[in-house]
Amino acid sequence: MSWMTLSLTLIFVFIPLLLSKTLNLGLERDTIVATLRSTVQLIAVGFVLKFVFDSEHAIFIILMVLLMIVAAVQNARHKGKAIKGITWKLFVTFVAIEVLTQTVLLGLHIVPPTAQYIISLSGMVIGNSMVLAILFLNRFTAEVEAHRDESELILSLGGTPKQSINRQLMKSIQASMIPTIESQKTIGLVQLPGMMSGQIIAGADPVQAVQFQLLVVFLLLATAAMTSVLLGFLSYRSLFTERMQLLKIDLN
Amino acid sequence: MNKRISNPSTPSCALELDCVSYSANHTDIIKKVSGQFPRGKITALIGPSGAGKTTLLKLCNGLISPVEGEIYIDGKRIEEQSPMSVRRHVGIVLQSSPMVQGTVKDNLALPLQLRGKTLSDEQAIATMDRVGLPSSLLTRDARELSGGQKQKVSIARTLLNQSKILLLDEITASLDPSSLREIEDLIVKLNETEKISIVWITHNLEQANRIGEYFWVMVDGELREVGTKEDIITSEDEDVKRFVRGGLS
Ligand SMILES: Nc1ncnc2c1ncn2[C@@H]1O[C@H](COP(=O)(O)OP(=O)(O)OP(=O)(O)O)[C@@H](O)[C@H]1O
Ligand SMILES: [Mg+2]
Numbered sequence: 001m002s003w004m005t006l007s008l009t010l011i012f013v014f015i016p017l018l019l020s021k022t023l024n025l026g027l028e029r030d031t032i033v034a035t036l037r038s039t040v041q042l043i044a045v046g047f048v049l050k051f052v053f054d055s056e057h058a059i060f061i062i063l064m065v066l067l068m069i070v071a072a073v074q075n076a077r078h079k080g081k082a083i084k085g086i087t088w089k090l091f092v093t094f095v096a097i098e099v100l101t102q103t104v105l106l107g108l109h110i111v112p113p114t115a116q117y118i119i120s121l122s123g124m125v126i127g128n129s130m131v132l133a134i135l136f137l138n139r140f141t142a143e144v145e146a147h148r149d150e151s152e153l154i155l156s157l158g159g160t161p162k163q164s165i166n167r168q169l170m171k172s173i174q175a176s177m178i179p180t181i182e183s184q185k186t187i188g189l190v191q192l193p194g195m196m197s198g199q200i201i202a203g204a205d206p207v208q209a210v211q212f213q214l215l216v217v218f219l220l221l222a223t224a225a226m227t228s229v230l231l232g233f234l235s236y237r238s239l240f241t242e243r244m245q246l247l248k249i250d251l252n
Numbered sequence: 253m254n255k256r257i258s259n260p261s262t263p264s265c266a267l268e269l270d271c272v273s274y275s276a277n278h279t280d281i282i283k284k285v286s287g288q289f290p291r292g293k294i295t296a297l298i299g300p301s302g303a304g305k306t307t308l309l310k311l312c313n314g315l316i317s318p319v320e321g322e323i324y325i326d327g328k329r330i331e332e333q334s335p336m337s338v339r340r341h342v343g344i345v346l347q348s349s350p351m352v353q354g355t356v357k358d359n360l361a362l363p364l365q366l367r368g369k370t371l372s373d374e375q376a377i378a379t380m381d382r383v384g385l386p387s388s389l390l391t392r393d394a395r396e397l398s399g400g401q402k403q404k405v406s407i408a409r410t411l412l413n414q415s416k417i418l419l420l421d422e423i424t425a426s427l428d429p430s431s432l433r434e435i436e437d438l439i440v441k442l443n444e445t446e447k448i449s450i451v452w453i454t455h456n457l458e459q460a461n462r463i464g465e466y467f468w469v470m471v472d473g474e475l476r477e478v479g480t481k482e483d484i485i486t487s488e489d490e491d492v493k494r495f496v497r498g499g500l501s
Contacts (some may be wrong), residue, residue: 082475148354149346149348149350150351152346153346154366155335156313156315156341156346157343157363157366157409157413158336158339158340158363159336159366160366163366167352176446181381188387199290241317243331244314244335244336245315245318
């Protein structure tokens with residue numbers, strides 16, 4: 001595809017703009033910002049990736065992955081403002097998941113240790129982990145605030161902080177994982193996953209594309225479970241004071 | 253009256269507050285309260301709505317901490333003890349009778365469950381009987397109980413912790429007159445036979461009259477009067493006079 005043909009696809013951007021204008025949806029500004037941002041970000045990433053792939057240097061790969069993690073932390077931390085030290089807790093969670101998944105993938109020689117594989121898979125893992133973290137933090141802080149009286153009751157009877165919010169913690173872990181599990185159930189039937197479509201369009205053998213997509217499915221399921229559990233256990237304690245009192249949570 | 257009556261290291265009192273203040277959202281809710289709750293007695297804690305009574309009990313159970321001042325439990329500073337042991341030693345029955353998700357039995361079993369123990373069926377039935385509830389309720393969803401039934405479950409639940417000091421926050425507010433007297437008898441008996449010290453918040457001055465051996469009157473976050481019934485009736489404080497007028501005899 002040439003840059004010229006690509007620019008023709010901007011027609012697709014005019015459709016929502018037109019609709020927004022006629023129906024008074026007020027989404028013109030956001031649509032334009034989204035278009036501009038995705039264009040600039042993706043083109044920039046394209047050039048950076050080209051450079052990293054060409055150089056095949058470990059340090060660039062690590063820097064690239066770190067950059068993804070930092071961006072993911074930036075994005076998710078607003079949802080966890082109420083939790084003290086949420087920035088480093090997210091950072092630790094993402095790093096742990098990245099290290100664990102790459103250790104399995106590279107250690108068992110499931111994928112070759114090239115920049116191409118490491119960076120693409122890391123992108124998926126970290127991106128998915130970030131979405132999970134946001135879902136989890138949203139749900140968890142809302143659950144804790146909604147069931148304050150129960151937590152207070154358990155504390156008043158001499159329960160530990162963990163006991164007092166255990167139900168809310170488990171419910172939020174569960175709820176944040178459901179979308180991942182559900183979407184994996186219908187994968188291939190309702191929708192072809194974006195990455196697989198991309199590979200097939202680029203001319204790859206469909207069966208090979210499927211194999212790779214399966215790897216990604218399993219990877220994302222593992223990521224989903226690990227993100228919420230890790231983040232949950234890292235963060236629940238900071239909702240309490242040293243005297244085991246539940247702090248007020250400022251939602252939004 | 254806002255003076256310390258005795259040295260806290262000689263615990264003739266179950267609880268002692270020394271110049272305790274508490275505030276939230278930049279509002280002072282408890283203002284420099286000093287006073288004692290005598291050991292082995294029932295203290296009636298009375299005062300108009302919003303006076304800070306519930307907040308005071310939560311301070312004594314360690315659910316919140318004073319911004320200033322000290323609380324002593326049996327002569328020992330609250331801050332020197334683990335929050336969990338404080339809360340078991342100083343039990344509280346909360347004003348809103350909150351129920352955790354589950355059956356009535358789950359709720360009764362909570363204090364034991366929190367320590368990794370279980371409540372046997374016989375114990376559960378005996379406990380229900382103690383507060384005048386039929387054992388048929390044990391399998392019901394706790395959140396579907398009536399206000400009065402919740403209050404009874406809530407009382408029974410806290411009693412299972414066998415605390416030496418009990419804080420009761422309006423525990424008979426939604427009870428019918430005959431249940432109310434039953435609960436009163438139960439608490440008075442506990443106080444007599446097991447020497448449990450009790451702080452009892454009540455809006456019902458007749459009830460305060462019946463159960464109170466010692467009185468605290470709070471108004472607007474301050475402790476305005478303490479002492480025996482006579483001390484309260486003869487108080488010089490205008491707000492106290494207005495509040496107890498005709499109610500205590
Ligand atoms: N966490 C809080 N944040 C802000 N204000 C609070 C908080 N807790 C209590 N208050 C305020 O403190 C005051 C005292 O509340 P408290 O519940 O202790 O009164 P009370 O004497 O128990 O009243 P009632 O007899 O109606 O139960 C009230 O004005 C209440 O609005
Ligand atoms: Mg109250």
